[in-house]
Amino acid sequence: MSKTREQLNDWLKQFDVTGKTVLDMGAGRPRAWLFGNFEGKKLTPKVSGTPKEYKTADYDEQWGCDFQVDLNKPFTDEQVKEMKSDCVFCMETMEHIRDPIQTIKNLSAVTKEKLFISVPFVNPIHDIHDYLRYTLQYFQTVLPKYGFKTVNIKRRTSETIRDWYKTEGMRMSKVTLRQGYADNIRDIGYMVEAIK
Numbered sequence: 305m306s307k308t309r310e311q312l313n314d315w316l317k318q319f320d321v322t323g324k325t326v327l328d329m330g331a332g333r334p335r336a337w338l339f340g341n342f343e344g345k346k347l348t349p350k351v352s353g354t355p356k357e358y359k360t361a362d363y364d365e366q367w368g369c370d371f372q373v374d375l376n377k378p379f380t381d382e383q384v385k386e387m388k389s390d391c392v393f394c395m396e397t398m399e400h401i402r403d404p405i406q407t408i409k410n411l412s413a414v415t416k417e418k419l420f421i422s423v424p425f426v427n428p429i430h431d432i433h434d435y436l437r438y439t440l441q442y443f444q445t446v447l448p449k450y451g452f453k454t455v456n457i458k459r460r461t462s463e464t465i466r467d468w469y470k471t472e473g474m475r476m477s478k479v480t481l482r483q484g485y486a487d488n489i490r491d492i493g494y495m496v497e498a499i500k
Contacts, residue, residue: 324417
């Protein structure tokens with residue numbers, strides 16, 4: 305298992321959704337790995353507890369989702385009413401979004417209590433619809449503007465910057481070394497818990 309996926313799975317385990325309504329945004333039923341199913345394979349559930357209700361939403365109807373929606377376009381009042389859930393998960397989806405502000409507005413509209421987002425930061429392009437990478441400052445700044453009072457961010461990390469330079473066959477500048485950045489940990493993604 306990749307370091308990215310391992311860190312994401314460890315983070316998700318700490319959240320108990322017992323008795324909550326859950327919306328898995330960007331994951332149709334065959335890909336619904338939050339609760340131990342991915343492409344028809346039985347896996348260990350990623351989150352703790354048993355939800356009161358579990359729904360999925362995706363852009364592409366081929367995934368057999370409960371709701372077919374485009375996060376780049378404003379949700380209708382009817383869509384919001386149908387999808388509104390206590391906990392909304394948007395895992396590894398934001399990088400495929402063209403309009404991140406509209407997406408945050410949509411996610412806020414369907415979230416009653418908590419929104420969980422995971423995004424890659426240093427990651428190869430992996431789809432023809434792979435548009436953006438986000439920093440932790442993005443979520444710290446934008447989520448409070450759209451109704452989230454608390455924003456907790458956990459970094460997914462890889463090797464130190466020194467190790468990365470070495471792997472890439474590059475040499476760090478004397479200035480970088482003198483400033484003490486050589487042993488900073490390189491962020492490879494972020495996991496966000498936003499609370500209303």
